Amino acid sequence: SNIAPKIALVTGATSGFGDAIARRLVAEGWRIVATGRRQDRLEALVEALGGPAVVHPLCFDIRDEEATRAALASLPAEFADISVLVNNAGLALGTGAAQDCDLEQWRTMIDTNVTGLVTITRLLLDRLIARRGLIVNLASAASNWPYPGSNVYGGTKAFVRQFSLGLRSDLSAQGVRVTSIEPGLAESEFTLVRTGGDKAAYDALYAGAHPLQPEDIAETVRWVVSQPPHVNINSVEIMPVSQSWAPFRIHRE
Numbered sequence: 001s002n003i004a005p006k007i008a009l010v011t012g013a014t015s016g017f018g019d020a021i022a023r024r025l026v027a028e029g030w031r032i033v034a035t036g037r038r039q040d041r042l043e044a045l046v047e048a049l050g051g052p053a054v055v056h057p058l059c060f061d062i063r064d065e066e067a068t069r070a071a072l073a074s075l076p077a078e079f080a081d082i083s084v085l086v087n088n089a090g091l092a093l094g095t096g097a098a099q100d101c102d103l104e105q106w107r108t109m110i111d112t113n114v115t116g117l118v119t120i121t122r123l124l125l126d127r128l129i130a131r132r133g134l135i136v137n138l139a140s141a142a143s144n145w146p147y148p149g150s151n152v153y154g155g156t157k158a159f160v161r162q163f164s165l166g167l168r169s170d171l172s173a174q175g176v177r178v179t180s181i182e183p184g185l186a187e188s189e190f191t192l193v194r195t196g197g198d199k200a201a202y203d204a205l206y207a208g209a210h211p212l213q214p215e216d217i218a219e220t221v222r223w224v225v226s227q228p229p230h231v232n233i234n235s236v237e238i239m240p241v242s243q244s245w246a247p248f249r250i251h252r253e
């Protein structure tokens with residue numbers, strides 16, 4: 001084809017934000033490389049979005065460097081020329097105080113949100129530079145604001161935000177753009193994953209709060225990606241209207 005294809009790789013496209021971002025970018029004319037561990041969800045996404053010419057699924061665990069390398073090496077030529085990377089795959093595990101937390105859950109968050117994210121970013125950097133591409137990283141309001149129980153999750157997301165800004169410094173001469181998106185309260189399976197499948201906790205968290213929806217984040221990504229090439233959106237913090245700040249808490253003896 002004489003029309004240059006626009007290809008975006010979206011990690012964690014099997015639910016929540018990633019699924020909505022993939023749908024939105026396809027509606028804007030992009031072709032998508034969609035990743036995640038759940039093959040059935042990836043297959044359903046391919047089906048829903050117009051088939052294998054539009055969406056290419058890559059099923060792998062982002063914590064596994066060899067699996068990530070093999071998945072990227074398997075990309076057919078029509079999907080290899082990636083110009084946008086959306087680093088969205090990630091998770092929180094647990095809501096408790098640090099002294100009650102499970103070290104294994106902490107490691108899983110670091111391996112996924114930090115190590116997995118930097119690994120796929122590094123592996124795609126040469127082609128992103130070659131195409132003067134764009135990296136969109138899903139950080140969090142928890143990057144910017146501590147709250148009880150944010151401990152390691154917030155730490156990983158602060159890393160994602162600061163890594164984004166540092167990447168941007170390194171890549172600006174290459175014309176590569178980098179954006180950190182920092183959502184607050186948003187409704188998705190995220191909360192079921194975080195609470196170990198506690199539907200009552202899910203319902204209580206979102207009750208009456210009109211939380212952000214995955215489509216709100218997809219719209220933000222669409223806006224970031226559609227800026228003219230001389231414009232870099234550094235960071236976007238986005239919350240539902242219902243969410244705002246509280247006074248400092250004072251613990252008294």
Ligand code: NDP
Pocket residue numbers: 011012013014015016017018035036037038041060061062063088089090091092112138139140141182183184185186187188189190191193
């Ligand atoms: P979901 O739980 O709905 O989606 C998370 C996605 O990440 C899934 O597609 C999942 O795919 C993928 N994923 C998780 N672990 C791995 C892994 N080891 N390997 C590959 N893929 C993985 O959550 P959201 O859509 O809400 O969250 C998306 C991002 O946004 C996360 O980084 C989250 O931290 C961030 N965020 C979420 C907020 C919220 O309140 N919902 C607010 C702010 C930021 P699969 O299970 O198939 O592997």
Ligand code: 8X3
Pocket residue numbers: 139140141142150183184185186
């Ligand atoms: C998820 C948003 O506020 O639950 O990143 O940490 S929050």
